[in-house]
Amino acid sequence: MKAFGDVKHIAYAGIDALILYFDGATLDEANHACIRWLTAIENGNKQFPSQWSWLIECVPSYDSLLIVFNYELIDSHGVYKALEGLQIESVHLSLDKGAQATIANEDSSDTKLIPVWYGAPNASDLSVVSKQTGLSIDDIIEQHTSVIYRVYAVGFAPGFAYMGEIPTKLQCPRLGTPRKRVPKGAVAIADRQTAVYPSESPGGWNLLGLTPLDMVTHDVHGSTSCLTSGDKVRFVAISEEEFKAYNEG
Numbered sequence: 001m002k003a004f005g006d007v008k009h010i011a012y013a014g015i016d017a018l019i020l021y022f023d024g025a026t027l028d029e030a031n032h033a034c035i036r037w038l039t040a041i042e043n044g045n046k047q048f049p050s051q052w053s054w055l056i057e058c059v060p061s062y063d064s065l066l067i068v069f070n071y072e073l074i075d076s077h078g079v080y081k082a083l084e085g086l087q088i089e090s091v092h093l094s095l096d097k098g099a100q101a102t103i104a105n106e107d108s109s110d111t112k113l114i115p116v117w118y119g120a121p122n123a124s125d126l127s128v129v130s131k132q133t134g135l136s137i138d139d140i141i142e143q144h145t146s147v148i149y150r151v152y153a154v155g156f157a158p159g160f161a162y163m164g165e166i167p168t169k170l171q172c173p174r175l176g177t178p179r180k181r182v183p184k185g186a187v188a189i190a191d192r193q194t195a196v197y198p199s200e201s202p203g204g205w206n207l208l209g210l211t212p213l214d215m216v217t218h219d220v221h222g223s224t225s226c227l228t229s230g231d232k233v234r235f236v237a238i239s240e241e242e243f244k245a246y247n248e249g
Contacts, residue, residue: 001080006033010080016056016071018079021064027164030063031152035230037065040086054079060229061153062162111148111232114196116187117243118144118209123186125175125206132172132206141237143170144208149194151231159198159216161227166194178204185210187235194235198225212246 001010001018008023020037024030038060045052054074059066069079118141119126126137135143149163156162166189174190179202182188186197188205197203198215215226227233238246 115238120210123207159225165192174204
């Protein structure tokens with residue numbers, strides 16, 4: 001299949017799915033393109049549901065979008081033509097370079113804030129990160145809270161959002177041996193990324209602290225991740241007392 005617009009490559013993923021890979025000089029630009037196309041597809045599905053009845057699911061990632069379809073209603077060529085027809089819409093949804101830039105310390109109304117008790121006893125590798133990076137503990141916290149992060153993908157576990165990129169000074173590798181148990185709400189870093197463990201699970205990232213927020217909400221309709229691809233996020237330091245009081249009452 002021939003690529004078009006900011007779609008640089010299209011690959012088959014079985015008889016009922018295609019993967020779109022997006023162009024971009026940086027990961028941020030490619031991810032912006034992914035979210036623009038996801039938005040265009042979702043808008044098309046809402047506005048013309050009968051024309052998109054074949055669509056089962058869209059799964060965004062860093063620089064790609066998995067599109068799962070009902071092969072009994074449409075074939076891959078039909079999906080390709082439907083996507084090609086969205087090309088003009090995606091151009092209207094595009095962002096200029098100024099809007100694509102993530103500016104540290106400049107919050108906007110759509111930035112989601114995540115409070116963190118840094119150094120919580122059961123979720124702290126601050127001393128390890130300090131040795132790895134040469135930063136003091138205060139500097140680690142300052143560095144981690146200084147950036148507005150972008151959610152690139154949600155996976156590994158329900159609600160586990162991969163966010164980037166952390167400051168260069170703070171980057172350090174995953175643990176050599178993963179833990180068998182990481183507590184729910186643990187805020188962690190690995191390489192260029194940061195994340196929050198939405199539930200207790202194994203994990204090999206460096207832990208910085210705990211958030212009192214539930215990263216997955218549950219109701220009669222099912223479970224919903226609090227963060228989705230394309231979201232902007234900033235971490236905010238809170239005290240142990242604030243952490244404990246967060247959900248009281």
